[in-house]
Amino acid sequence: MENCCVQKLACALRTPDVPTRYVVRGHQDQQLATTAVAPVPVINLRLLSKQDGGAADEAAKLRSAIDSWGLFLISNHGVDAAVMDGMMAACREFFRQPLEEKQRQSNLIGDDQYEGYGNYEGYGNDQVSSPDQTLDWTDRLYLKVEPEGERRIALWPAHPESFRDVLHEFTKKCGAVKDNLLRAMAKLLELDDNDYFVDQLVEKPFTNARCSYYPVCPRPELVFGLTPHSDGTVVAVLMVDDSVGGLQVLRDGVWWDVPMVPHTLLMIMGDQMEIMSNGIFKSPVHRVMTNAKKERISVVLDYSIDPEKEIEPSAQLVNEKRPALYRKVKVKDYIVAHYTHFSQGKEVVLGKLKI
Ligand SMILES: O=C(O)CCC(=O)C(=O)O
Ligand SMILES: [Fe+2]
16 A cells, blocks of 8 residues: 555544554553653753752752653753744644645655665655554654755755744754753763763764654544654654643553643653663653544654764773673664664564673
8 A cells, every 4th residue: 555644544534444554453452551641850951051069959850760761851951932832833834734735845755865774854654664564643754954964955844934944943952952961961870071972973963853743543542643662862852742642651561641841842762872871771662642632743853873883882881790781783773673673563672782
């Protein structure tokens, strides 16, 4: 079957049925076993970045959030509310357009940039790798934002007019938030160099923006907005819809709702962080539920190390008591393996790197 946009499919449905390709197998166990709102801490970035003693409590909160949840909310982050609202509004306006307009940015046009990874940039759905792959109830606009010189501006929407500028601004501001938190994390791990993680992303970062649209779904109990997964990145910074929930995180076999607090950002640890921190900072499994009444939008910035580089646990976090937990791996190979697992409905590939 041709890969079709979910938004159009959702509009065309007149009966409360969804095509079987979207129906999750074993859904009784997976979908219904939930939840309460996870008491995820909000980290005040201004306090955390203070040079005096005020930062210690915030750093302890950060440590506990990462240990317990692998994710946390961020307040006082320096991304203006106007930039956040503008980014959300631009996404909403982009997805509101007729399909023909959005397909000007289709991810089915253009060359394969990454062998085995496909031509992921542009508007559309994930590459479908097998006929029995369960599909997610979402359409996406996926754009590489860094290195800046590698932006494919033709794929950046010209409508609404504000889109390109606001995405540029949002990327710049979130980049500073990401750097501050990566420094705080290096400090928590007592690495000699507070810039250890920041530096890995300086030379040739691989940063992608993902604007996701989750249409109203007539059968939320049968269909995922996004299949359970851990992120293959170092970290991700998210701005989620503040009026429609759906993001959940798995902890000790229980699914918890990730709280929504307007104008905060959310940071999620990724597998590359788990590898570099030698398993101390774990990447959580998370998923997005569908909603029978409301559409939902999220904007995610994914921070990955240059796909051509290799990563391994930081030498300072490997010792006799705690030997290296993961083998060295080329980032590109990891990303491809991660996506292959994801499309087969398997949550985590990281275990394969375990020594
Ligand atoms: O839409 C969301 O809230 C989460 C998206 C997500 O987990 C992802 O894009 O990896
Ligand atoms: Fe994710």
